[in-house]
Amino acid sequence: MSGFRLADGGRIDRRTKRNFTFDGKARWGYAGDSLASALLAQGQMLFGRSFKYHRPRGILGAGVEEPNALVTVDRGPGRVTPNLRAPSVALHDGLKATSQNRFPTLKTDLIAVNNVLSAFFPAGFYNKTFMWPRAAWEKVYEPIIRRLAGLGDSPTTRDPDHYDATYAHCETLVVGAGPAGIAAALEAAANGGRVILIDEQEEIGGGALSDPAQWAWLAEASAKLAAMDNVTVLPRTTAIGHYHQNFVVAAERLTDHLSLAEAEGAREKLWRIRAGEVVLAMGAIERPLVFEGNDVPGVMLASAAKTFALRYGVAVGRKLVVMAVHDSGWRDALALHKAGVNIAAIVDLRRDVASELTEAARNARIACYQGYAVTSVSGGQAVKGVTIALAGIGKGQQLDCDAVLMAGGWTPTVHLWSHAKGTLRWEERWGAYVPDKTHENLRCVGACAGDWDFGKGLSGGLLPAPKPLHESKAFVDFQNDVKARDIGLAVQEGFRSIEHIKRYTTNGMATDQGKTSNLNGLQIASGVLHRPVTEIGLTTFRPPYTPQSFGAILGHHKEALFQPLRKTVIDDWAAAQGAVYENVAQWRRARYFPQGSEDMDAAVARECRTVRSAVGVFDASTLGKIEVVGPDAAEFLNRMYTNPWKSLEPGRCRYGLLLGEHGFIIDDGVSARLAPDRFHLTTTTGGAARVLNLMEDYLQTEWSDLDVWLTSTTEQWAVIAVQGPKARRVIEPLVEGIDLSPEAFPHMSVREGMICGVDTRLFRVSFTGELGFEVNVPAQHGRMVWEAIWAEGQKHGAAAYGTETMHVLRAEKGFIIVGQDTDGTVTPDDAGLGWAVGKKKPDFVGKRSLSRPDIVAPGRKQLVGLLTDDPQAVLEEGAQIVADPNQPVPMTMIGHVTSSYHSATLGRSIAMALVAGGRDRMGETLHIPMPDKTISAKVVAPMFYDAEGSRLNG
C-alpha cells in the first residue's frame, strides 16, 4: 500500500462514492475519479504485466500516453473492451475492470519466467525465430508465443451496441481544450464563425485541470463557450486523424462513462468534420528517463503524479524521489509538496539549476542532489528505494522511497500535424521535433507548437550508468518491452535508419504508437551511432491517434446496411416459393427453388429436366441494360464491340463481345436494335456499371464527335425468361400485337407489343439452347406479368428455375460466363469466340491488341470441355490441371477448371476449362490432382448438348 487519498483537494466529488471491481475485487472511488486514480488511492501499484517479459508494471502517465496500465472493461456479453488505458477510464458505478496479460493472476504471474530468460528475447527475436526450422515454429514457438504475447483478448461475441455518425462543417475546429485551445476557440468564436472545440478528456481544461490556480478562469471560460450559439464543445471526443483538406475524423464516446443503468442510445458517435481552419492545441507529453529499473511499479512521470494529486486528490506514494533533467520536474515537485505530498528528494543530472528552484526546494525541506542520476531501483512489484550516484558513475548511495517521479522533458504532440503532412523541425531547447510548415490551413498553438515555458533542461533521456548499455535493463518502450540495449543491439547488427530500428526492435510500435518512447529511442540511436538526431530520421505518425473501436468507424454500415442489397420486383414471389438465394454483385438472386425435401442437387436436376422437357421461368431482371440512342448509335457500338453493328437490322439481336484496349474480354451480352437510332443493350449482371462507365469514357473523351446518348435502364425493365419447348405456348395467350410464329419472329430478334395489357420489348433469345423468350416489361408491371406467365405455365408443367440451373443449362451449351470462364486474360480466340470478331472492321476497342506478339503466340490457354473418365465425378471449379500426374511436385500446371456441374440431362458431369494449347489437345486425357485422389478427364469441344442447335426451334 503506497498511494493514498489526500485529505483535500482535487476535482473529485467526495460526497459521491462509486463502487466498482478490479480483477473481481470490490473497490470504490469518487465521482470524478479515473479508474487509475481510484485504484492508486486504494494503494494499488501493480496494474499489469508487460507484453514480452511479463514484468510487473504500474502507472506511468495520467493520460492517453499510458503504456502499462491496460485494462479490459466488461459491460456484458459482446461489450468487452480490451486495452483501455486505466487513466482514461472514467469511474462509474458497477464498472468491471480486469488487468491483462497475466497468468493466472496479476500478482503471481507464472510467465514472468520470461523476465529471467530475457537474454533469449533480444531485439529482433521474432525475426530471428522465424529463421529456425519451420516445423519447430509451427509446433513449438508459435503456440507458446501466442500464449505469452497479446494484449487482452478480442471479444468473441457480437457487439450489441450501435454507433452513430455525423458530418459537421465549421469555420474553425480546435483540437484540444487546454488553456491554449480554449483561448483559440474563444478568439475564433468572437469572429462569428462556427467553432467546434473537441477534447479527449472527461471535461475540458487540459493541463489546467491539474492546476487549481486556473480553475476559476476555466469555469468562466467554459461558461462563456457554453453560452455561445456558434460554438460546439465536445468533451470525451478524440480527433483520431487529420485527412486531406482539413477533414478531421473524431470519435465521441457517449456512454462508456455511464453505469449500465444510465447508458442509453449509441455508444459512440463518429464525427467527420470539414473545417476552414484547424487549430491544434494538443499539448505535450512528458518523457520518461531511461535508467535501470525505470519500469518498477511506482516509477512514473512527474506530471502524472502532479495530475493525480491536484486533479484527483491522490498521492501516488508516501515518500517520493524526483529524478529530473528538467526544471519542470522541480516545478512539479514543488506543486506536489504544496498539495501535501511528501517529496523526499530531487535528483537532477544537472549541477546548475536555477537558484529560485533550489531555494524553494530547500525551504520545503526537500533534499537536492544536483549532478546525480538514479542508477537503479530496488523493489519487484513496488518501489522500495533507489540508488543514486554522482554523474551516474560515482559511488552508489541509497535513498528510501516508495515512488520515483521522472522528469525527462517534454515532447510536443504533433501526431495530427504529421497526419496532415506538416513538416517538423528539431528544436534543441525541447530536445524534440516541433511543427514547421504545412500546406493546409492548419496551425498549432500552445505546447504542441513548442510555445510553452517549461524552463530549462537536458534533452537526452538516457541517464549515465555504471553498467554498459548491453547489460542494462533500462526500458525505452514500456508497452512493447524494448530496452535501451535492444536499440544498441539493432545498431550493432547494422540498422541505421530509425524506420528500420523501429521495426527491428518494435520500439514505438505498440498501441500507444510510442507516445513516451519515440524520442528516447531516437536519441539513444543517435548516441550509439554518433550521429545527430536529425540525420537518423523520424518515424511517421499515422491515424488513429489512440486506439479506436471498429464499431464507430463502421457506424450504421453493418448488417443489412453494410451495403445496399438490390432485389428484383419478383424477389418477394421467389421468397414466398421458398427460394434459396445467392448474392451476385449487389443483387440477391434466387439460386434454386427446392420442393419438399429436395437438396440443391435434386432441385437443380428437376429444374433442368423441366426446362429441357417442358418449360422453365427465370427472373433475369438483374441483367444490366443500357439504352443507346442517337444518330451515331450504330457507329458507336461498332467502335465499342468486336462485332459489326451497322449491318444489324431493326428488329434483330446480336451477341456482343466487349474487350478492353488490352484485347481481353471484359463483358458480353445480347443487344437488340429497336430502330435505326436506338439499341437496347444488355450487359452481365455484375458488369453493368463498369460497362456504362467505360462507354461514357470513350464517348466523352475520345469520340466526342459522335451524337449518342447512354442511359442506364437496368432498374426500369423487369425481365422474365421463358425457356423450353413449350415456351411459345406459355406466352402466346398473353401477348398482343406480335406474331410469334417462327417465320415472323425468328431466333435472335426483338418485337415491341403488349403482354398482359402492358408494353413489352419481347426478345426471342436463348441462354439455355431451348426455344426461348425474354419478356421485358416496365418494372412496375414485372410482378403482375410474372404471375400471369407463371399461371399460364402451370398448364404446361412449368417450373421456376434459379441461377444454378441457368448455369448448368448454359454450360451444357458451352456458353461462357464472363468472370467465371474468363479472368481478364482471355481473348475472344482463347474463349473460342473468334467468330464474334468483325474481321473487316477497321477498328474497335481492343483490336490492335489482338495482333500483339504474345496474343498471337501459340500455346495460349484456350477454353475446352472436359469429360471425366468417371461420369459421376464432378470436378472442383478452380482445380488445377496437369498433363502428367506422375511428375514430381511442384507439378507443371497447364490450366484450370472454370465451370463444372452434374448434368441431369446428360446423366453425367460436364466441365469447361482453360488449358494451354487446349484446342490442339482434343481427345487427350488430362489429370486433375486433388488432395485425396487424381481425377482424369478427356478434352472435348465445349459443347455437350444439341450441337446442331435444333432445339432452338422448339
Next chain:
Amino acid sequence: MLLIHCPYCEEARPEVEFVYGGEAHIARPLDPSTYSDEQWEEFLYIRSNPRGRHHERWRHTHGCGRFFNAVRDTVTDVFETTYKAGEARK
C-alpha cells in the same frame, strides 16, 4: 477526404462523389493499326508516375457524370487546378 472542384458543376465536392481515372492526356490514336507494337505498349501500359505535378483524369460519377482533368501534386495531394476534358494540358 479530398475536396475536388468539378469544372462542369463549378463546385468543390467531396472525393466520394468522384472516381479516379488514371493519367490524363493519353489520347487513343485515331488509327491504332498504324502503331508499332512498341508504340501500342507505350499507349497501353507506360505511365509517367511523377513525384510532384501529375495530370490525371477524374469522373464526377455521383454528380454530373463528366470526365475532366486535374493537376494534383502527388506528394501533398493538393489540387493545382481542374479543367474540362478536351482543354489543353495545363
